[in-house]
Amino acid sequence: MPELPEVERGRRLAESVAAGKRIERVECADDAIVFAGVPAAAWASLRGRRVLAACRWGKQLWFDLDAPPHPLFHFGMSGGFRVPGDTPLKLASGPAHRPDEWPPRYWKVRLTFDDGGEVVMTDARRLGKLLLRDAPRDEPPVSRLGFDPLLALPPPRRFVELLAARSVVIKSLLLNQGFAAGVGNWIADEVLYQARIDPRRRARDLDEREAKRLRTVLRRVVEAAVAVDAESSRYPAGWLFHRRWGKQAEATTARGEAIEHIEIGGRTTAWVPAVQR
Secondary structure, eight states, X not given: OOOHHHHHHHHHHHHHHHTTOBEEEEEEOSOTTTTTTOOHHHHGGGTTOBEEEEEEETTEEEEEESSSOEEEEEOTTTOEEEOTTOOOOOOTTSOOOOTTOSSOTTEEEEEEETTSOEEEEEOSSSOOEEEEESSGGGSTTGGGOOBOXXXXXXXXXXXXXXXXXXXXXXXXXXXXTTTBTTOOHHHHHHHHHHHTOOXXXXXXXXXXXXXXXXXXXXXXXXXXXXXXXXXXXXXXXXXXXXXXXXXXXXXXXXXXXXXXXXXXXXXXEEEOTTTOO
């Protein structure tokens, strides 16, 4: 599933094509689920609007236009942005892409700009959402989100206070988008592994040193993933990411430590008992 780094990659891609351009044509697939019941005619109102910027908070992404409504995109499990001639990320939950096919398979909305550029959102599994909002930052779903670890990580003291106020297990808290917007399963596992914290512990039971260490690692992991444009092959070789998948019984870290898989809050969690306390 696209997490913060993958969605930030999509934002950068879209901004490189769309920023400063006028929307000349809007094409919508016939998919009431992804469009949340909003008719294509409503999206037609975007024609003639200029894109000022592509914005993101957590896993939510929107185009800031010169007048409302503004299109809001959520990639779901397998969605993403495509532009002609790009090389998209291969997601484990997504389909294979054919570089010679345009528009790509499973496209949901296709925006063409006044210079001939295009941005398409695809979604094979139909778990994403395409919405229109008058003020995206101030309306749901964005208004319900917690801090963005890349854009607005709380200062250390405030972060410690936020953890101390929560009785939920720390893995579940990190996955709560009302707490940390954009953190998904692999980021949560990576951060807890590098911070040496047992994912089953209660957030309020972490001492100040552990909480500050968790914050430092969260920032480091997110920034490192974003710096390489979410190209996972470029993540540091020692990251748990490279060995956490598939629930393999004999899986080990790069240092040979045994990786175990448990379920927390309905999500598979990869962790390393020899390291995480």
